Amino acid sequence: MRDALGIPQSILVLGGTSDLALATVAELSGPREPKVVLAVRDEVRGAEAAGAIGAHAVTVPFDAAAVETHPRFVEELFAAHGDFDVVLVAFGLLDADDPLEVVDVNYRGAVSVLVALAERLKRQGHGAIVVFSSVAAERPRRANYLYGSTKAGLDAFAQGLHDDLAGTGVHVLTVRPGFVHTKMTEGRDPAPFSTTPDVVARAVADGLRRGAHTVWAPRGLRVLMTVLRHLPRPLFRRLPG
Numbered sequence: 671m672r673d674a675l676g677i678p679q680s681i682l683v684l685g686g687t688s689d690l691a692l693a694t695v696a697e698l699s700g701p702r703e704p705k706v707v708l709a710v711r712d713e714v715r716g717a718e719a720a721g722a723i724g725a726h727a728v729t730v731p732f733d734a735a736a737v738e739t740h741p742r743f744v745e746e747l748f749a750a751h752g753d754f755d756v757v758l759v760a761f762g763l764l765d766a767d768d769p770l771e772v773v774d775v776n777y778r779g780a781v782s783v784l785v786a787l788a789e790r791l792k793r794q795g796h797g798a799i800v801v802f803s804s805v806a807a808e809r810p811r812r813a814n815y816l817y818g819s820t821k822a823g824l825d826a827f828a829q830g831l832h833d834d835l836a837g838t839g840v841h842v843l844t845v846r847p848g849f850v851h852t853k854m855t856e857g858r859d860p861a862p863f864s865t866t867p868d869v870v871a872r873a874v875a876d877g878l879r880r881g882a883h884t885v886w887a888p889r890g891l892r893v894l895m896t897v898l899r900h901l902p903r904p905l906f907r908r909l910p911g
């Protein structure tokens with residue numbers, strides 16, 4: 671349960687080496703040391719991430735694409751570690767040699783583990799799930815429509831899950847970052863409104879405090895995307911990158 675200051679006492683991160691998730695863990699923890707479980711596909715990178723957080727962080731193996739393992743993964747995880755106040759669903763691929771891998775991780779894997787998590791959190795009767803969607807979910811661009819299509823599906827699922835869980839004590843927050851400087855975007859030209867993981871982390875913490883269903887990071891993207899969503903296709907297609 672969150673403490674009297676609203677600080678979570680336990681945080682689970684799926685995609686435990688994600689730069690955005692790790693910045694969010696730091697922001698949500700503040701000076702406290704909540705229990706942190708990083709679910710990672712690479713044990714070495716995971717151990718590094720846990721070491722940077724401190725002795726209150728541990729890792730568990732997790733592969734978002736291995737959907738058949740998810741129900742058991744969630745049950746065993748909660749049995750071993752107890753309830754979680756906040757779950758960050760932060761894994762994702764921007765691209766891959768096989769386009770279906772992007773679909774399998776970003777959409778199929780996310781829906782699969784979200785279904786299992788939602789059931790488990792409903793049983794504990796409290797908790798927040800933070801789903802890292804993207805501004806790309808709003809309108810697919812020529813440069814990243816595969817990624818955008820998976821985030822559009824995930825975003826719609828997360829919004830529906832939020833409504834489905836109303837009244838259960840479980841809250842779902844969808845996060846729509848723009849271009850953020852992380853491992854995922856390394857070496858790519860920054861898009862307009864590009865930002866840092868800290869800005870996204872603060873938006874998540876603020877969204878959780880307010881009980882928001884959706885946050886944009888940076889906030890101005892909401893207005894920009896409202897305009898871009900209605901831009902005629904021939905103009906939209908000419909936008910850079």
Ligand SMILES: NC(=O)c1ccc[n+]([C@@H]2O[C@H](COP(=O)([O-])OP(=O)(O)OC[C@H]3O[C@@H](n4cnc5c(N)ncnc54)[C@H](OP(=O)(O)O)[C@@H]3O)[C@@H](O)[C@H]2O)c1
Pocket residue numbers: 684685686687688689690691710711712715732733734735759760761762763764775802803804805846847848849850851852853854855
């Ligand atoms: N950076 C941006 O500009 C941006 C913008 C909008 C939305 N987002 C979204 O925000 C989330 C976090 O991204 P980030 O910027 O923090 O990127 P990141 O640092 O590259 O993190 C991505 C994470 O996904 C994990 N992952 C990939 N495939 C996986 C699999 N099959 N099973 C388990 N974990 C897997 C990676 O693990 P490994 O360490 O094993 O690679 C890594 O922990 C993603 O969902 C991303 O789509 C990012």
